[in-house]
Amino acid sequence: MDIEKQILELKAKVDKLEKGTKDQISIVVFSGELDKLLAALIIATGATAMDTEVKLFFTFWATAALRDKKKKANGKNFMSKMFGMMLPKGSTKVKLSKMNMGGMGTAMLKSLMKKKNVASLDEMLKTAGQLGVEINICEMSMDLMGFKPEEMIDYPNLNYCGVGSYLADADESKVQLFI
Amino acid sequence: MTTEELKAIKENLLVDSRGTACPGPLLAVKQAIGELESGQIMQILSSDAGTKRDIPRWCNKQGHEYLGDFEEAGVHTLYLKKA
Numbered sequence: 031m032d033i034e035k036q037i038l039e040l041k042a043k044v045d046k047l048e049k050g051t052k053d054q055i056s057i058v059v060f061s062g063e064l065d066k067l068l069a070a071l072i073i074a075t076g077a078t079a080m081d082t083e084v085k086l087f088f089t090f091w092a093t094a095a096l097r098d099k100k101k102k103a104n105g106k107n108f109m110s111k112m113f114g115m116m117l118p119k120g121s122t123k124v125k126l127s128k129m130n131m132g133g134m135g136t137a138m139l140k141s142l143m144k145k146k147n148v149a150s151l152d153e154m155l156k157t158a159g160q161l162g163v164e165i166n167i168c169e170m171s172m173d174l175m176g177f178k179p180e181e182m183i184d185y186p187n188l189n190y191c192g193v194g195s196y197l198a199d200a201d202e203s204k205v206q207l208f209i
Numbered sequence: 210m211t212t213e214e215l216k217a218i219k220e221n222l223l224v225d226s227r228g229t230a231c232p233g234p235l236l237a238v239k240q241a242i243g244e245l246e247s248g249q250i251m252q253i254l255s256s257d258a259g260t261k262r263d264i265p266r267w268c269n270k271q272g273h274e275y276l277g278d279f280e281e282a283g284v285h286t287l288y289l290k291k292a
Binding site: 072075076078079080081146147148149157161 | 230239
């Protein structure tokens with residue numbers, strides 16, 4: 031094989047590597063519980079301090095936490111209304127995944143967090159927005175649970191998308207997590 | 210650097226992140242670094258013990274020089290030099 035051909039092949043490989051991954055993290059936020067959402071948000075905001083771009087893909091149970099408790103959506107069918115009632119309405123209503131004990135555990139953790147100056151989930155979401163963390167919400171989850179865009183939180187960088195967008199983001203990211 | 214050497218440093222900027230938990234100190238440092246010129250020194254106060262492990266790694270990634278830290282009465286004092 032001549033040297034020129036080898037160089038060209040090498041160049042193609044380097045080009046592929048360079049455009050392969052960015053300094054970016056993508057997290058699938060699947061769980062709708064306080065502890066897991068907190069973990070996702072702490073990693074996301076921390077990553078911005080490292081100058082890492084952050085893409086959050088909210089799907090399934092996690093989407094309920096992005097509802098605004100003060101907003102309402104009209105024109106829902108029976109099933110959507112039921113889902114809406116049974117799932118936590120927003121980030122202040124989510125419960126612990128363990129030791130919830132009828133809400134007592136969650137209340138205790140929240141008071142501990144306050145005492146130890148750990149930001150609440152609500153505050154973390156605001157900070158994430160200010161720091162440019164991108165939130166993408168799974169359109170199919172919204173549809174399944176009967177959530178509408180008009181009842182979701184005001185967030186500066188919020189989009190609705192499908193698995194294709196997540197995969198494209200994940201493909202470009204150095205770090206991928208599923209929480 | 211020894212604690213005595215660190216204490217002798219005259220910082221250009223003090224970032225007091227006491228009373229915030231992870232990732233508060235990291236975010237505070239990141240926000241404040243823009244106020245410094247290259248070669249200037251930042252002093253960071255933190256009550257979060259994780260900070261003294263996080264900030265050196267942050268410096269490593271961002272190219273700043275981590276000078277060291279010491280602890281007194283539960284408060285961690287850290288020093289870094291901006292690249």
